Amino acid sequence: MADILVTGSAGFIGSHLAHRLLARGDRVIGLDNLNPYYDPTLKQARMARLEALPGYRHAKINLEDREAVAALFAETKPHGVVNLAAQAGVRYSLEHPAAYVDSNLTGFANILEGCRAAQPAHLVYASTSSVFGANGKLPFSVHDPVHHPITLYAATKLANESMAHSYAHLFGIPCTGLRFFTVYGPWGRPDMALFKFTDAILKDQPIDVYGEGRMQRDFTFVDDIVEGVLAALDRPAAVNPAWDPMAPDPATSGVAPWRILNIGNSHRVELMRYIQVLEEKLGRKAKLNLMPMQPGDVARTEADITDTRSALGYAPKVLVEEGVSRFVDWYLDYYKAG
Template structure:
């Protein structure tokens, strides 16, 4: 049997690296596409790609998604069966400083990915969204079927725009499309701009760590290997356009007008931020110097996923305890920076 071919954007990123590694292990041929932007340490991205390139079934192109001609050429040469679009300008807080980067990457770049998926009539287009699209919603746990029209940052707004764009393409071109909404993802090879990385670094160095809303924050922390397992299983759960709205089961976000669905991928549990900090302290055997701060603009006090639809579609539930996940990250961090 020929190997299925997956084109993964953002393959040198935190999630894209882990997903590519899993797909290779499961017999896919993977082509990665990554801009290697300097939003954070490029050497970390390069190390991830170097590891993937040890597998003969992985190849990669460095380029920006806004370059439609380049991305089209890559898609034409590779002829993917599946596209998993993870590349994006990430970061809620950075979107306050440089909002234009989010329009260029997340809107224009995503349009180019959708065009390639349409031209190649891929079996399934899967694209990353975010829990941030729930914005000011306060009815938790967040469910895919509830309205999400109150985004609080340009980052979240671009991701909601991606969902709307994808729905229109699914409808117009009968393109099976799944949008997955990530919650707070963490784990080995994580991003330096995210809390776990910054907290670990600060505790080791004895510098203060910033804790927003005076610690009264809750997050649905999702271990990265759980997340990519969920994505892998969703690849095989391509949505089909229903014959009528009555065919859609209660709680299913399947569109009545397109082969399109939104799926939460989260741990289905909210963890207090201070408990997360204590888990890092326990893993390092050292206390943090805590700098309590007010809520930052655009942030929300809590996120919490209802991931029952993911389980219904795949039979899978992310279940890694945050303490175990933190220990795995700290082990990786100490090894990566030669601190053991």
């Protein structure tokens, strides 16, 4: 049994992770400010489910509130920290850059300072496949350089990886950054494609399909993401003794207990196939509004999870047919739709 601080605990991934931690006997300190980026009633419903369970306590704090975050670390002295709180959304960053600076940069700096003071056994934090940016080499490997992010959201996450390395080096805090690939599943975010597609199809409204439907994504079910996070949390990062400063590996470090891992399904699925699976589950055809690529979008993603399998024993299990079905079952029950 351990005290684990989970930031973003009322969020999509954070709420699933908190449930798994509680189920295995850990105590969870949840931090979330319930911001209105999307429907806060969904966040409140996730949080209500957690607060009904023994071992969970909630702190409604803004991540960028330095004094409040520091006080929480000082009071709770968590054994482990999982930072999932962030201003999410690629497209939103085009119009609201300050939100990303506040939450993803200032907020993450506050988490690092809290870890500096409390010295947890491990800090695990969410990065994103978006950091690969203009890189077209597939599958995306953590050993490839990522110097060309194409959105501010991705740039802030890339900055988080660098910030964590500096703190791991200077203060000995083991840090693992996890690059998530297109997460979906029950209790998901309303701004994401599967949620929007389901809502529109049930209302007999057209869905906007970007890239004329030719985009491919490494869709990763939330349960597989959570299993990866748990496995990482339980295996703190260490210095890589084979690291060569003359040929530095971007995924590990010879001077800090720090690493980067991909958490994905490792299979590309065409967007039109994703939509087809949804149509089959709903028993309805979608009205397609084919659109060009949007700024900040990439044509394809696919995770190379070789290192993740080796380091964590990570083995994603859920294919899109099962994952979409489980999402729709939750959606129809939660919204009493159909």
